[in-house]
Amino acid sequence: MKAAVAALACASLAACATPGDEAGGDGGPEPAARYAFWRPAPVVDAPDPNKVVQEAPAEAWRRIDPADLLVIDLKEGGRVVVELAPAFAPVHVANIRAFARARWWDGAGIYRVQDNYVAQWGNGDAKTELPPGVVRRPPAEYFRDLAGLEVRPLGFPDSYAPMVGHVDGWPVGYDPEEGRAWLTHCYAYVGVGRDLAPDTGTGGELYAVIGHAPRHLDLNIALIGRVVDGIALLSARPRGTEALGFYKDPAQAIPIARARLAADLTEAERPAFEVLRSDSHAFGQYVTGRANRGGDFFQRPAGGVDICNAAVPVRKATR
């Protein structure tokens, strides 16, 4: 390794193009090793993020529309609830609503659990006749127009996207130059299984992230929402032993009793959730607190947080 300690971080907003060393030699990295960015100073005595969420006023929360909640009841008991994101993948979300209304997933199963990656469920190849209203080849809803979105920038550098932030309680990467925004593959986020390009999947096969954020999938797959309750029912499962974590024996799949939109459940069965509004004062305080952990345990606040380690707070709603 010849190019040790090549670049310098810029501690101020002053423009700093770091010359760095030439990263030569076999083991050296691409010239990418030279980069510079501005970082905020760490905040000492930042607010406790848990306390911020606990004390956030009622108006800082938005209720999730029951038409945007996919409720998956497992045969063994337990419920996984997914918040859908029609603003980002409208055709796929419409498909998912049609699948739920046609009882597509009743009797389906969780057939793939890959460690540090995803748990996936659906019918596999068991059903071929799509329900009415399902679009067989949706457009590639891997991103959407940035125009029209009000983004709250996270305020810290990201390893993947030019910018990251939040839109209406959703984490996004965005590119002001290209005018695009997209959901990020964070823990518990749900995407559409697909085959090779240009297929985008119907939404009939879904996966949830159960490991470190596989952000390389951003812009390559349609994300349709996130698990807001019951993620451990997916993550705390035996890993599949076949390639990509598929279960070897179909009988190992964890059976789904039914999957419905909350809007189609009776009042008594219907769950309700609220999301902390990302345009609220409390949310800003929460992010600052996540980026600068304090209290009796932490010795040194990080002065930064990645988009997936500041999970958007969600809570069960009182009726």
Add this chain to the structure above:
Amino acid sequence: MKAAVAALACASLAACATPGDEAGGDGGPEPAARYAFWRPAPVVDAPDPNKVVQEAPAEAWRRIDPADLLVIDLKEGGRVVVELAPAFAPVHVANIRAFARARWWDGAGIYRVQDNYVAQWGNGDAKTELPPGVVRRPPAEYFRDLAGLEVRPLGFPDSYAPMVGHVDGWPVGYDPEEGRAWLTHCYAYVGVGRDLAPDTGTGGELYAVIGHAPRHLDLNIALIGRVVDGIALLSARPRGTEALGFYKDPAQAIPIARARLAADLTEAERPAFEVLRSDSHAFGQYVTGRANRGGDFFQRPAGGVDICNAAVPVRKATR
């Protein structure tokens, strides 16, 4: 949200202090929303990272010293193997070797599994008499001097550290100004459970990361290594229902039959592993490939990867 789309990314190395909008208003972020950094252009047709690893020549691998392998055999069967990092936490690692030689963990258990966070094991409060040679209050080995380390910079921005890269096959954050380097809390990395400051823990209670990288723990806890085999034996467990994921009933703890250094096992019992050298050409190709996934599935290479999503390749060694 008043400060939509505040900052611009800089697509070139040219110095660019982005003026951005003033991020005013309740929901707006701190001025941190204004940042600028240089990003490398995405690489089209980058090497397939899996293929790079498969085809890496023998000299690109380093064999792990058996004195640096902690082998944990579970009572139910199955083996978790931890590579120790004496270059980063020498006193804690010396303690861990002394614990293993004193059979400290024989009969201990995995007593905490918190979803998207950590699995933790040890004796809890069951043993109080420390074995000979164990330092009761090790120094705070949360970082070390950067001097003397040969770092291969990753080449992409990081949300936490001024710089990130690899040293001898270990992922590090580093700060050239402060002259420090530290291991990063990535998936499967192992740290020392501790109480409140200024306690640093003895190494008797250890945890492994089983979720999205909790990088806010960097510089606040001594990391002592990483699980190189058997991480799913920790991650695919029922989550504890008590606060912080502790099991409610001690009987729920997963019993450890024994924990030994590989060096203290017989030849027949001793596992052997190799790590891809981070100063090898293959490693650079691997990182480029992880940052720019291609092939038939990916539509668009990310042009970046975070330090924890380019896991250092480790393989079982032939004897």
